[in-house]
Amino acid sequence: MMDDGRGRDGLVPDGSTSDPDPFAPELVPNDAAGDQAQHLDDETVNKTGTTTIGISTEDGVVIATDKRASLGGRFVSNKQVQKVEQIHPTAALTLVGSVGGAQSLIRTLRSETSLYGTRRGDDLSIDALATFAGNVMRGGPFLHTHPILGGVDEDGSHVYSIDGAGGVLEDDYVVTGSGTQLAYGAIEGEYDPELSIEEAVTLAARGVHAATERDTGSGNGIYVAKVTADGVDIEDYDDVAELL
Amino acid sequence: MQGSQQQQAYDRGITIFSPDGRLYQVEYAREAVKRGTAAVGVRTQDGVVLVADRRTRSPLVEASSVEKLHEVDDHLGIASAGHVADARQLVDLARRRAQMEWLRYDQPLGVEALTKEITDHIQQYTQTGGARPFGVALLVAGIEDGEPRLFETDPSGTPYEWSAVAVGGGRETIQEYLEDHYGESLTLDDGIGLALEALASASEGDLDPHGVEIATVDVEHEDFDTLDPDTVAEIVTEHGLAEGGEDE
Numbered sequence: 001m002m003d004d005g006r007g008r009d010g011l012v013p014d015g016s017t018s019d020p021d022p023f024a025p026e027l028v029p030n031d032a033a034g035d036q037a038q039h040l041d042d043e044t045v046n047k048t049g050t051t052t053i054g055i056s057t058e059d060g061v062v063i064a065t066d067k068r069a070s071l072g073g074r075f076v077s078n079k080q081v082q083k084v085e086q087i088h089p090t091a092a093l094t095l096v097g098s099v100g101g102a103q104s105l106i107r108t109l110r111s112e113t114s115l116y117g118t119r120r121g122d123d124l125s126i127d128a129l130a131t132f133a134g135n136v137m138r139g140g141p142f143l144h145t146h147p148i149l150g151g152v153d154e155d156g157s158h159v160y161s162i163d164g165a166g167g168v169l170e171d172d173y174v175v176t177g178s179g180t181q182l183a184y185g186a187i188e189g190e191y192d193p194e195l196s197i198e199e200a201v202t203l204a205a206r207g208v209h210a211a212t213e214r215d216t217g218s219g220n221g222i223y224v225a226k227v228t229a230d231g232v233d234i235e236d237y238d239d240v241a242e243l244l
Numbered sequence: 245m246q247g248s249q250q251q252q253a254y255d256r257g258i259t260i261f262s263p264d265g266r267l268y269q270v271e272y273a274r275e276a277v278k279r280g281t282a283a284v285g286v287r288t289q290d291g292v293v294l295v296a297d298r299r300t301r302s303p304l305v306e307a308s309s310v311e312k313l314h315e316v317d318d319h320l321g322i323a324s325a326g327h328v329a330d331a332r333q334l335v336d337l338a339r340r341r342a343q344m345e346w347l348r349y350d351q352p353l354g355v356e357a358l359t360k361e362i363t364d365h366i367q368q369y370t371q372t373g374g375a376r377p378f379g380v381a382l383l384v385a386g387i388e389d390g391e392p393r394l395f396e397t398d399p400s401g402t403p404y405e406w407s408a409v410a411v412g413g414g415r416e417t418i419q420e421y422l423e424d425h426y427g428e429s430l431t432l433d434d435g436i437g438l439a440l441e442a443l444a445s446a447s448e449g450d451l452d453p454h455g456v457e458i459a460t461v462d463v464e465h466e467d468f469d470t471l472d473p474d475t476v477a478e479i480v481t482e483h484g485l486a487e488g489g490e491d492e
Contacts, residue, residue, distance in 0.1 A: 020341055094456035120357055128349035135348065 006039050023123070025108045026115055029178040045098060046070075046077055051179030052084070052094035053207045054148040055157035055200040056172050061150035061157045061227035062197060063093055064204035066179070066211065066218040067227065070215020073178075088113045089123055090100040092152025092225045093133075096177045097164075099168040101143030108136055126151035126158040130168050138166025145174045179211025179218040186210035197226055205243035212240055263332055269377055270370055273399035276379030278324050279404030282412035283323035284443050285383040287394040290437035291427070291462030292385035292475075294323040295439035297412070297447075299455035313459045313470060313480060317342035319352050319387045321459055321468040324328035325412025334362055334382060334397075355386040357391035359403045364444030381411035387466045410437070421445040437483055450487035453477035 020026075025173070052065040065083035070076055084094040087109040095102035110134060116124045130149050137143060142164060149160040161167075162175040173191050177182040186207045197204065201224055211218040222237040237243060262268060270364045281297040303490045314335040320342060323330035341361045345353035362382065377399045384395040396404045396411060408426045410418035421442040422440035430438065436458060444451045458471040458479065471479070480486050 019344070022344040119360075120354065124349065125351065128351045131350040132348060 002102070015174055019167050020128070022232050024131060025112055025132075025136055025138045026109075027111045036177060039213060044071065047073070047144055047178065048081065048083055048084060048095055048099060048102070049073060049179075049215070049219070050096050050182045051096075051175065051183050051211035051215060051218040052096050052177050052178030053146050053151040053204045054094070054174045055187075055204050056150070056157040056159045056160075056193075057192060057195045057197055057200045058157065058193065059082070059197050060135045060152055060226060061092075062200040062204050063092055063094060063159075063225040063227065064201070064208050065177075065223045066240075067206050067220040067223060070217055071100060072215055076220070080236075082234070082236065084223050084225045084234060086127075087233065088151060090153065090227060090229060091118075091129060092227055092232050092234070093150075094148045094176070096148070098144035098145045102145040102147060104128055105136060105147065106135070107131055107146060110188055113135060123153070125153045125162075127153075127155070127156070130158070130160040130162065130170070133160075133162050134168035137164060138164055139166075148174050148176055150216055150227055152227055154155055155171070157227075175207060176216065177211075179208075179215035182211040182214050183207035197228070201226070203241060209240040209244060267370060267400070270400050273326075273377040273379045274290075274381075277381045277411060278398065278413055278415065280324075280326040280380070280412045281312070282410055282414050282418055282443060282446060283325045283381075283383055284408075284410045284418060284422070284439040285323060285385055285394045285396075285406065286426070286430070286435040286439045286442075287385075287392050287406070288432050290392070290413060290432040290464070291435075291460055292392045292394050293432065293435040293439050294385050294459045295319060295436070295443055296323050296325075297443055297451075297455060298457050299452055307454060307473065313457050313472070314338075315459075315468045316358070316386075317353065318468060319461060319466040320355065320358060321385050321461055323383040323385070323411075323459075324380050325382075327333045327378070327397040328380075329381040330378045334365070334378060334380065337361055337365055337487045340383075344385060350393060354388040354390065355384060356403075356405070358386070359384045359395035359397060363397050363401045365401075366397060366399065370399075370401060376438070384408065385464055386461050386468075390463060392447065392448045392461070392463055401435070408442075411444065417446040418442045432460055435461070436479060440480060440483055440485055445460075446486045449485070451480050451485045451487045453480040456480055 046069050046148050049070045055062045067081050069078035069081045084092050087104050143169045159174050160170050161236045222240045223236045225234045283296040286293045298310045316338045342353045342419050366378050369377050382397045394406050396409050408422040458476050461468050
């Protein structure tokens with residue numbers, strides 16, 4: 001049969017055509033356990049807690065995150081989580097909240113980006129990617145995550161916060177996760193659109209450092225992604241202080 | 245007896261190849277396109293021109309009810325030749341896909357991507373039991389990343405990109421005229437003139453000023469613009485293509 005019921009439209013028996021769902025990802029990951037996750041015990045679901053920071057500069061985007069995963073906010077379940085992942089030739093996304101939801105979102109965005117690029121011979125713009133991510137967050141199953149999307153395209157550098165209800169907000173710098181207010185406090189007033197990438201790395205590290213010191217959900221070092229027109233470069237450090 | 249029945253099987257059933265590898269129903273659909281009045285597309289540096297012959301079979305038909313040029317989105321338009329009813333189905337698909345691009349990615353749909361959405365759909369009707377191919381060829385015109393683009397779709401579902409192209413009745417004559425007179429440096433107005441002259445070349449050099457439709461999508465405004473009938477008649481007359489001198 002030519003229609004597997006997964007998006008691409010085909011003929012339906014009465015000869016009319018069905019439209020694919022514009023909001024649904026073309027390929028649905030095989031883990032759509034979805035809302036069941038809501039009922040899972042807090043003590044057994046890995047959460048990142050997390051502080052993730054995105055800063056936009058003229059030369060590119062800097063994204064920094066801590067490395068801690070926790071159960072119920074009281075037990076450190078993993079001390080080396082990479083919470084920023086490349087999802088597009090020139091964009092990266094952070095993992096915030098439910099680890100499963102965030103990983104599922106990353107798989108979905110990667111496959112959509114890849115299909116789009118192969119079919120059209122051109123990469124999704126960051127704005128289009130943010131819109132699509134918002135649709136995925138909005139359409140359910142709800143992923144219980146609040147990522148930052150940072151990327152570079154023909155229009156320059158962009159950072160977006162994408163909330164659990166599908167809200168997509170662009171800003172010069174964005175923080176999400178349990179350490180949000182601590183990191184904002186450290187960054188606020190220090191941002192300048194003319195920061196170099198390296199200066200932005202230091203500023204983001206200061207934010208992660210503040211949260212590491214005072215937020216129980218954040219800690220165990222730092223991951224830093226530098227996103228430029230040339231691609232995504234991700235490094236990690238066991239001690240945030242190395243970058244201050 | 246048996247032999248002729250077998251022949252009918254691949255002559256009529258569209259999912260079946262003939263022994264020499266042809267799909268007769270698709271070829272018959274191309275014939276249906278030739279029976280339609282022509283549509284011409286010309287890509288210029290300033291935008292794309294679509295011109296369609298919409299001569300009516302009776303002076304009592306409301307000319308505006310003959311649909312040959314269709315707006316798809318602000319920056320996209322389609323001209324059709326062949327079965328109007330089939331064209332309408334494809335145009336509606338095109339409009340839905342254009343809106344879906346806004347819903348999904350919040351961006352305008354590219355001309356190439358739209359053409360391939362349409363041709364993928366047409367192709368399904370050449371491979372599905374019980375379906376009939378679309379008896380229509382389309383010209384898909386628009387602006388993509390600031391560049392004018394012009395594509396053709398045919399009943400087999402193959403997409404082609406062109407600088408200038410004709411579909412429908414008199415295609416060969418019109419295409420020859422375009423090949424002889426097309427240049428990369430045409431302005432949008434030049435493109436309208438060339439498309440009209442090419443169309444006229446298939447009807448002894450003149451046109452019914454009220455039997456022609458013109459639309460443009462220009463790079464500056466990225467806007468599909470259908471010229472009103474009086475302006476069209478004026479342009480046809482200006483180019484000395486109005487049949488029998490002054491009309492009416």
